[in-house]
Amino acid sequence: MYNILVVDDDKEIVNAIEIYLKREGYNIIKAYNGEEALEQISKNEIHLIILDIMMPEKDGIETLEEIRKTKTIPVILLSAKSEDYDKISGLDTGADDYITKPFNPLELIARVKSNIRRYVEFGNISKKESKNILKTGQLEVDDETKKVTVDGKEIKLTATEYNILKFLLKNKGKVFSISQIYENVWNEESYGAENIIAVHIRHIREKIEINPKEPKYLKVIWGIGYKIEDI
Amino acid sequence: MEKLRESVALKCLCYVLIPIFFLILIISISGVYITSQYGNSNENMAQSFVDSETFGEQYLDSIISEVKYIKNNYPTNEEETSADYFRYSQIDVDNYDKKVYYKAPDYYYNSVLYSYISYIIIDEQTGNLYTNIKSKDYNNEILNVQNQKIYWIYENQNITTSIDSVNQDNVKYLAATNSYYSIDNLENMKVYTWLSEEAFNYSNYFVIQQTIYDFFQKSPNAPAYLIFITTIALVAMIVYLCWAIGHEQGKKQIELNRIDRLSYEILFSVVMFIVGLLMSLVVLSAELRANQKIIIPVVLLEYLGSYVAFSVLFVSTVKRIKAKQFWHTFAIYRIYNWIKRTIKYLFEKITDKGNITKKIIIVYVLFIIISIILVGALGSFLGFVLLMAFWFGTLYLLIQYGKKLTMIQNALKEIYDGKPDVHLNEEELVGVLKRMAEYINDIAGGFTNAIEQSLKSERLKTELITNVSHDIKTPLTSIINYVDLLKKEDIKDAKIEQYIAILDKKSQRLKKLIEDLVEASKVSSGNVKLNIERINLKELLNQAIGEFEDRFQKKNLKIDLDIPKTDIIIEADNRYMYRIIDNLFSNISKYAMENTRVYIRLQKSDKFIEVEMKNISATRLNISADELMQRFVRGDKSRYTEGSGLGLSIAESLTEMQGGSFKISIDGDLFKVLLKWNIDT
Numbered sequence: 074m075y076n077i078l079v080v081d082d083d084k085e086i087v088n089a090i091e092i093y094l095k096r097e098g099y100n101i102i103k104a105y106n107g108e109e110a111l112e113q114i115s116k117n118e119i120h121l122i123i124l125d126i127m128m129p130e131k132d133g134i135e136t137l138e139e140i141r142k143t144k145t146i147p148v149i150l151l152s153a154k155s156e157d158y159d160k161i162s163g164l165d166t167g168a169d170d171y172i173t174k175p176f177n178p179l180e181l182i183a184r185v186k187s188n189i190r191r192y193v194e195f196g197n198i199s200k201k202e203s204k205n206i207l208k209t210g211q212l213e214v215d216d217e218t219k220k221v222t223v224d225g226k227e228i229k230l231t232a233t234e235y236n237i238l239k240f241l242l243k244n245k246g247k248v249f250s251i252s253q254i255y256e257n258v259w260n261e262e263s264y265g266a267e268n269i270i271a272v273h274i275r276h277i278r279e280k281i282e283i284n285p286k287e288p289k290y291l292k293v294i295w296g297i298g299y300k301i302e303d304i
Numbered sequence: 305m306e307k308l309r310e311s312v313a314l315k316c317l318c319y320v321l322i323p324i325f326f327l328i329l330i331i332s333i334s335g336v337y338i339t340s341q342y343g344n345s346n347e348n349m350a351q352s353f354v355d356s357e358t359f360g361e362q363y364l365d366s367i368i369s370e371v372k373y374i375k376n377n378y379p380t381n382e383e384e385t386s387a388d389y390f391r392y393s394q395i396d397v398d399n400y401d402k403k404v405y406y407k408a409p410d411y412y413y414n415s416v417l418y419s420y421i422s423y424i425i426i427d428e429q430t431g432n433l434y435t436n437i438k439s440k441d442y443n444n445e446i447l448n449v450q451n452q453k454i455y456w457i458y459e460n461q462n463i464t465t466s467i468d469s470v471n472q473d474n475v476k477y478l479a480a481t482n483s484y485y486s487i488d489n490l491e492n493m494k495v496y497t498w499l500s501e502e503a504f505n506y507s508n509y510f511v512i513q514q515t516i517y518d519f520f521q522k523s524p525n526a527p528a529y530l531i532f533i534t535t536i537a538l539v540a541m542i543v544y545l546c547w548a549i550g551h552e553q554g555k556k557q558i559e560l561n562r563i564d565r566l567s568y569e570i571l572f573s574v575v576m577f578i579v580g581l582l583m584s585l586v587v588l589s590a591e592l593r594a595n596q597k598i599i600i601p602v603v604l605l606e607y608l609g610s611y612v613a614f615s616v617l618f619v620s621t622v623k624r625i626k627a628k629q630f631w632h633t634f635a636i637y638r639i640y641n642w643i644k645r646t647i648k649y650l651f652e653k654i655t656d657k658g659n660i661t662k663k664i665i666i667v668y669v670l671f672i673i674i675s676i677i678l679v680g681a682l683g684s685f686l687g688f689v690l691l692m693a694f695w696f697g698t699l700y701l702l703i704q705y706g707k708k709l710t711m712i713q714n715a716l717k718e719i720y721d722g723k724p725d726v727h728l729n730e731e732e733l734v735g736v737l738k739r740m741a742e743y744i745n746d747i748a749g750g751f752t753n754a755i756e757q758s759l760k761s762e763r764l765k766t767e768l769i770t771n772v773s774h775d776i777k778t779p780l781t782s783i784i785n786y787v788d789l790l791k792k793e794d795i796k797d798a799k800i801e802q803y804i805a806i807l808d809k810k811s812q813r814l815k816k817l818i819e820d821l822v823e824a825s826k827v828s829s830g831n832v833k834l835n836i837e838r839i840n841l842k843e844l845l846n847q848a849i850g851e852f853e854d855r856f857q858k859k860n861l862k863i864d865l866d867i868p869k870t871d872i873i874i875e876a877d878n879r880y881m882y883r884i885i886d887n888l889f890s891n892i893s894k895y896a897m898e899n900t901r902v903y904i905r906l907q908k909s910d911k912f913i914e915v916e917m918k919n920i921s922a923t924r925l926n927i928s929a930d931e932l933m934q935r936f937v938r939g940d941k942s943r944y945t946e947g948s949g950l951g952l953s954i955a956e957s958l959t960e961m962q963g964g965s966f967k968i969s970i971d972g973d974l975f976k977v978l979l980k981w982n983i984d985t
């Protein structure tokens with residue numbers, strides 16, 4: 074049973090989040106401003122915090138700064154501010170994730186699960202680490218068993234998708250154009266197969282990413298190519 | 305130093321001393337002259353004077369004129385003897401057998417030495433005697449003439465005299481140059497004349513010379529000293545005055561008074577007139593042989609009057625020069641200025657009023673008329689020179705005009721190029737050009753203001769929209785979430801389920817609408833930071849097709865892709881570039897008719913890169929391309945389908961922001977988008 078602290082000055086939003094997360098089996102602790110949140114954190118054992126930014130008196134960023142002085146609990150920022158600038162400053166302050174309002178409940182649940190898993194399994198790093206495991210962040214590809222996992226959850230990929238992912242993961246951090254991917258995976262020159270690769274990559278993204286439009290692992294560099302982020 | 309300069313007392317002293325010193329200077333110079341003329345002894349002074357040619361000539365002149373008068377006027381018969389006009393009157397003398405005529409010495413001439421000449425003239429034919437002395441025995445007087453110190457006798461064609469310059473030989477010589485002095489004038493006459501030395505004391509000229517001579521005789525070195533001292537003193541005083549004139553206590557600048565503002569020509573003429581008048585007074589009194597009592601005050605008056613007049617001229621001239629107004633006070637300069645201003649004024653009048661065509665015609669006609677007049681005067685060399693000067697002058701003016709026009713054109717170009725912070729100097733221009741410059745300055749100012757205003761208001765608008773969107777998003781979050789929760793409830797009623805579906809759809813649309821609204825306002829106000837890099841358009845299109853593959857497939861849209869084999873590199877911000885394609889593809893996936901083909905073409909030439917997309921609209925496009933481009937307008941006016949209507953507007957702004965052009969066209973149901981980037985070499 075994990076305790077999740079939900080902080081937002083809008084009570085209806087807090088209630089809605091409570092309904093969604095209770096169904097997933099989490100215990101919810103509610104707070105309606107920064108001060109209350111800090112109080113709850115000192116009183117209870119919290120495993121994850123969902124924190125609104127725009128709140129009266131003490132806002133989300135200030136509260137996060139306070140929390141980060143003592144705790145390493147995962148914090149997901151929840152905000153109506155959707156500018157890149159807002160996301161970056163939020164993540165820089167020490168947030169682990171950022172969700173913009175209005176949010177998709179499924180995405181919220183997925184992100185909560187992912188963050189909890191990472192936080193709880195943090196420290197007891199996978200013991201059965203073999204040489205054939207390719208890894209970035211919580212994305213793992215075991216080339217022996219051909220198994221792909223994200224946040225420990227197994228993902229089913231087709232053979233083509235697997236080969237593409239494996240190639241990119243092997244060269245994580247590097248950007249490859251469609252034809253480079255084709256040539257490397259198929260070992261032959263590409264002739265008009267470009268958008269097929271693009272479709273495969275979209276499929277991979279849809280499977281491994283929580284929000285395929287804002288991918289965490291498989292990034293699209295528009296007009297240049299694709300890469301796996303080295304986390 | 306300043307005190308010295310501003311001292312009134314010192315200046316007054318100078319004004320008083322100058323005429324005195326000047327007088328001393330003149331006297332000293334004449335002293336030197338007289339001394340050199342008559343030597344050093346008192347005796348010689350009178351003798352030298354008598355010996356001078358001037359004296360002899362004057363002496364002879366007086367005699368001859370008197371004889372001539374007698375010859376021309378003496379009465380020829382008895383009746384006329386007492387004629388009124390004859391200045392001589394007959395007197396009775398006992399021991400002279402013929403008539404004796406007497407005339408008193410002329411008082412008119414009493415300051416002139418020669419009027420003291422005593423004479424006895426005898427007409428040989430009549431034996432009549434004419435004289436200006438009274439005597440009981442004229443024969444005895446005649447015999448005594450030769451005993452006088454200064455005498456001149458003409459008797460039997462012979463001259464006997466004590467005056468060397470008019471002796472027999474010298475008179476002949478004199479007569480050769482001037483017939484007036486000819487002895488022939490004395491024909492048939494006997495003339496006995498003498499001048500007593502006492503007469504010298506009655507001559508102003510002689511007395512003055514004698515006085516000066518006597519004065520310097522006592523101290524022979526005085527004139528040299530006096531000349532030296534007075535010259536230095538005069539120069540010093542004049543230099544001081546030049547330096548000090550115009551500087552008065554409590555005044556920082558030289559102030560011109562009424563006299564100084566008079567036209568210089570007028571002042572000069574008045575001064576010269578006064579001086580001339582005074583001089584003519586002196587000349588007149590000399591002509592009238594006025595006596596010493598009159599002539600000395602007159603000369604003194606003339607001297608002082610002229611001095612005052614010249615002083616006024618001098619002071620005013622110095623002040624004008626020092627105030628840098630000298631030329632400006634000339635009437636000629638003022639007239640020149642007035643003409644210049646009048647011409648300029650007239651020119652402005654001509655060029656400022658009425659329409660330009662009229663002005664051109666007036667100027668052209670003037671040009672022709674002046675040319676014709678000058679051509680008419682071509683006979684002379686001056687006429688030719690004037691014509692050439694006029695033509696070149698006109699050319700010069702035209703060139704100047706052209707330069708100013710170019711200036712205005714450049715200013716307009718600046719504004720056209722989007723740099724409205726231009727300013728033309730209106731003062732340099734006249735007439736139409738001036739007004740043009742004024743208008744341009746106004747427009748430029750207005751533009752700059754308007755641009756600043758609109759930038760500011762766009763920014764404010766964006767901020768407002770962003771802030772409002774935050775406030776809308778919070779309640780919207782609740783709506784979306786609770787609708788989602790409702791969907792998950794076990795609802796039996798199909799009607800309620802349908803209602804919930806509508807709520808779900810509309811709340812999703814509201815979400816999209818707000819996101820697009822924020823983006824559109826940001827993009828259209830230019831509130832976007834571009835991160836320009838080299839990207840491959842071919843790659844981008846392939847990636848985008850990959851992203852949209854499922855959505856196209858859902859509507860069974862076939863993509864007809866026409867892409868070159870080589871990479872197409874363009875400099876752009878890759879995320880915004882994708883936003884353009886994303887918006888267009890998403891439009892296609894929303895509005896294209898099912899089961900049709902979508903044509904996508906990427907093309908590169910030497911001059912441009914083009915991306916073209918064509919699709920068949922599912923609904924009739926009863927709308928113009930322009931209208932379609934406007935924000936919040938969608939293909940169907942009913943606003944029933946999904947989307948915000950901002951997609952095209954955002955795509956257009958982003959394309960233009962990245963240096964491209966965005967064009968859409970509608971041909972029946974065919975919807976076409978053309979993106980174009982010019983390649984600058």
